[in-house]
């Protein structure tokens with residue numbers, strides 16, 4: 001079912017108007033985790049496309065624009081009259097708050113001090129948004145703004161303020177307008193989720209009633225209706241969580257007309273994906289016996305490496321990889337035609353919401369105000385002239401939702417807990433030319449030691465994702481009384497709930513000491529180990 005149809009069925013819809021924040025879809029995700037259906041559309045959509053969805057609550061997202069900049073996106077004219085007439089509650093977040101304040105007659109200015117990252121705010125009034133808190137209570141929140149509301153529209157009051165004195169939360173309870181200058185949707189806003197819950201259930205009076213079982217059932221129906229009864233479909237199966245769950249959903253819909261293909265592109269990390277060269281066949285067999293998904297393995301190591309040779313620009317690398325994946329899938333589809341007598345028309349990918357959010361916003365996605373952070377190979381990295389049509393059953397879901405869906409379909413939990421591994425693999429963990437020297441080989445060995453040590457220490461499940469990065473710099477060392485001029489590697493491990501924001505994992509020193517020693521003692525060509533201690537933002541999880 002199209003999201004719009006589903007939305008119309010819901011009498012409890014929370015509609016998000018997107019102004020381009022990197023976190024917009026997190027708001028959707030958070031609301032869904034409260035079992036309330038939520039949908040996101042372009043923040044400049046026409047009034048009729050808003051009214052036809054019949055929302056109960058509207059959230060205005062954050063965004064990179066300033067309300068003063070030329071072309072700053074805004075809700076359509078007649079919006080304020082519509083929400084007031086219908087009694088719809090509106091919550092503005094960051095840019096959304098600034099937009100509400102400005103359009104209702106207040107003043108927004110460039111703040112004297114910008115507020116980025118972790119900040120503390122204090123409850124000034126315990127009504128409305130902070131009705132469940134005490135006056136003077138403090139909480140840690142995640143801010144990311146330069147502008148500030150300096151004069152509120154008539155009838156509005158400040159209910160929370162940052163420790164720098166800036167407006168952090170405002171409301172006009174009578175007119176049902178609310179605003180938060182911080183991002184309650186990111187997990188680093190410690191009480192953000194509780195504030196959203198309080199707003200939606202206690203203030204707006206919504207009731208819970210949307211769940212993953214329903215989503216799965218709908219997906220299967222949609223795929224059955226989309227794929228003709230004789231059609232064959234191929235699935236890009238990486239062995240990771242997302243494509244395995246996607247393949248299982250499609251398998252439930254069309255059975256053996258699904259044909260899975262794994263591409264060995266030379267960029268997979270040996271241990272992590274457990275595609276040790278000689279183990280490949282065994283892993284394929286496991287997929288068939290445990291998950292009933294027969295997989296064909298295509299060896300494309302030569303094709304990928306020759307095309308990546310000498311390429312150093314990260315976006316260029318990603319586009320080459322995206323294109324090469326599709327080339328391989330086209331060849332596979334052609335070969336399959338000879339076997340099954342009909343050319344497959346669809347390609348299944350395990351694309352998730354965050355892949356879409358961070359890539360070029362695809363046309364019709366409603367995301368025209370956000371910046372491209374990186375082109376995920378399976379979205380922004382895809383060639384324009386693709387012959388295969390896409391089936392992406394997880395495209396609206398976040399990782400934890402995908403894991404929940406996998407659990408419903410009885411995919412073993414140990415499998416579902418595996419760390420994500422990006423399609424471009426080690427290519428985005430070797431800044432610069434991937435094929436230079438024996439960097440891939442060194443990186444695989446370092447990664448194996450790091451991940452195995454994490455498993456041995458029993459902390460694998462506490463970490464969202466861990467990996468090593470090969471640094472294209474050589475430094476001087478002394479090993480066995482000899483001068484060495486070798487490479488440095490960095491270790492990266494982060495905690496996260498959805499990959500949209502992340503913090504670095506706090507290892508204990510003894511662990512780090514052991515890993516560093518093991519790496520330098522056993523990997524030739526490495527004499528220095530660094531630890532990446534940046535959160536996302538300002539960094540991303542991968543290095544490219």
Ligand SMILES: Nc1ncnc2c1ncn2[C@@H]1O[C@H](COP(=O)(O)OP(=O)(O)OP(=O)(O)O)[C@@H](O)[C@H]1O
Pocket residue numbers: 235236237238239240241242243244261262263264265348349350351355378418419420421422423424
């Ligand atoms: N080596 C590969 N062979 C075939 N398909 C791949 C390969 N790597 C990635 N893909 C395709 O690209 C999609 C996106 O990759 P991504 O790494 O985000 O997902 P995943 O590998 O399925 O799950 P995980 O995030 O747990 O690694 C996959 O779902 C899969 O469809």
Ligand SMILES: O=c1[nH]c(=O)c2[nH+]cn([C@@H]3O[C@H](COP(=O)(O)O)[C@@H](O)[C@H]3O)c2[nH]1
Pocket residue numbers: 318354355358374375376377378420421422423424465499500536539540541542543544
């Ligand atoms: O399939 C993928 N294709 C890609 O091109 C890609 N780039 C990043 N990632 C994974 O996405 C999550 C967020 O990564 P970043 O913070 O680096 O953007 C992390 O889990 C990354 O590993 C990718 N996955």
Ligand SMILES: NC(=O)CC[C@H](N)C(=O)O
Pocket residue numbers: 021061062063064065066067093094095096144145146147148
């Ligand atoms: N995160 C946001 O929504 C930022 C809003 C606006 N661009 C500012 O810097 O204030």
Ligand SMILES: [Mg+2]
Pocket residue numbers: 238240241420421422423
């Ligand atoms: Mg993967």
